Amino acid sequence: MSRLVVVSLNAAVDQTVQVADFRLEAVNRVVSSRDDAGGKGVNVASFLAHVGHEVVLTGLLGDANAALFARHFAAAGITDACVRVPGATRTNLKIIDTLSGAVTDLNYPGLSVGPDALDAVKARLEERASGLEILVLSGSLPRGLPETTYAELTAWGHHRGALVVLDASGAALAAALDAGPDLIKPNRAELEELLGVPLPTAQAVAAAAQRLRARGVGRVVVSMGAEGAVVCDPEGVFLVEPPSVAVVSTVGAGDAMVAGFVHAQGLGMGGEAAARLATGFSLGALGEIGPRLPALARIEALAAQVSVGVLAV
Structure with a gap:
C-alpha cells in the first residue's frame, strides 16, 4: 500500500436523520438519527482505512467537540495528526425522506481560523514528508484561510515527490489548477461553476x-450522479456508467470515489480499471447510512x- 496523508481543513459532524414524508413548514417526526465524524477529508481517510491502508490524517478540528473524531479515528485505525483549534467543528445536517428518497442538506459554515492554524498543519505535514507517496487534499x-491554500499544499506535495489528489470546488479549486494536481474530482455543477458555462452532455x-x-492537471474525474462519470486521463477519455442500485444515502458517495481512485493508484491500476473500481466504491457508499462502505x-x-x-x- 502507498504511504499516504489526507488533509482535512474543514471537517464536520455529519448528522443524518431519517424522516417519513418530510415537509417544510410542518412538524416532522424523526425516525432515526446518527452522528458521524465526517467532512470530505475525514470520509476519504475513513474509506481508505476501511480497505486496509495505513492512513495519516491531518488538518483542523475544533477542540470543543473533538472527542467524537478521536473515537472514530481510534476505531478506524487512522493515525490522528490533526491540529486542535478553539471552537467547535461544524455540523452538517442531512435529512433523508424515507418515503420519497429526497435528501435535504443544511451545511454550517465551520470554524474561523488564522494563518497560525495553517502553519501548524504544515508543520504536521513536514513531520510526515519522508517517503510520502500520495497526498490527498479534500474539502x-x-x-480565514486564503484561496491559495490548496495551491500551496499541492506545490508542497510535488516538491516532496508525492502524487497530489485534490477534491475541492470554487475559488480554492480555481487557484490550485496551475499548481498541476495529479487528480481532481469536481462534480458537474462544480465544473460548470469553475468554467462559467453549462455542460449539458457527457461530451x-x-x-x-x-x-x-x-x-x-493529470487526471480529471467529473461525477454526474446517476449518469455516471467522465474520466479524462493520459490513457484517454472514458464514460463510466454505473448499474442501477438502491440508494440508501448519498452521504460520502463522491468521497468514496476519490478513495477508490487512490486505492486503485496504490494497486497500480490506471484508465478503465481504476474508473471501474472507483465507481464501485461510490456505489458501495450509496447503500450505507452515513459515510460508510x-x-x-x-x-x-x-x-x-x-x-x-x-x-x-
Whole structure:
C-alpha cells in the first residue's frame, strides 16, 4: 500500500436523520438519527482505512467537540495528526425522506481560523514528508484561510515527490489548477461553476475536462450522479456508467470515489480499471447510512457491473 496523508481543513459532524414524508413548514417526526465524524477529508481517510491502508490524517478540528473524531479515528485505525483549534467543528445536517428518497442538506459554515492554524498543519505535514507517496487534499476551506491554500499544499506535495489528489470546488479549486494536481474530482455543477458555462452532455463535460488536462492537471474525474462519470486521463477519455442500485444515502458517495481512485493508484491500476473500481466504491457508499462502505468484496462485485467505454469528443 502507498504511504499516504489526507488533509482535512474543514471537517464536520455529519448528522443524518431519517424522516417519513418530510415537509417544510410542518412538524416532522424523526425516525432515526446518527452522528458521524465526517467532512470530505475525514470520509476519504475513513474509506481508505476501511480497505486496509495505513492512513495519516491531518488538518483542523475544533477542540470543543473533538472527542467524537478521536473515537472514530481510534476505531478506524487512522493515525490522528490533526491540529486542535478553539471552537467547535461544524455540523452538517442531512435529512433523508424515507418515503420519497429526497435528501435535504443544511451545511454550517465551520470554524474561523488564522494563518497560525495553517502553519501548524504544515508543520504536521513536514513531520510526515519522508517517503510520502500520495497526498490527498479534500474539502472546503474554513473561514480565514486564503484561496491559495490548496495551491500551496499541492506545490508542497510535488516538491516532496508525492502524487497530489485534490477534491475541492470554487475559488480554492480555481487557484490550485496551475499548481498541476495529479487528480481532481469536481462534480458537474462544480465544473460548470469553475468554467462559467453549462455542460449539458457527457461530451461537453469531457471537452471541459480536456481543457483542464491541457492546463497541467493529470487526471480529471467529473461525477454526474446517476449518469455516471467522465474520466479524462493520459490513457484517454472514458464514460463510466454505473448499474442501477438502491440508494440508501448519498452521504460520502463522491468521497468514496476519490478513495477508490487512490486505492486503485496504490494497486497500480490506471484508465478503465481504476474508473471501474472507483465507481464501485461510490456505489458501495450509496447503500450505507452515513459515510460508510460495505466490505471490499461487495465493492469489487459492484465494480464488476460498471460499464466503461471510450468517449468520443
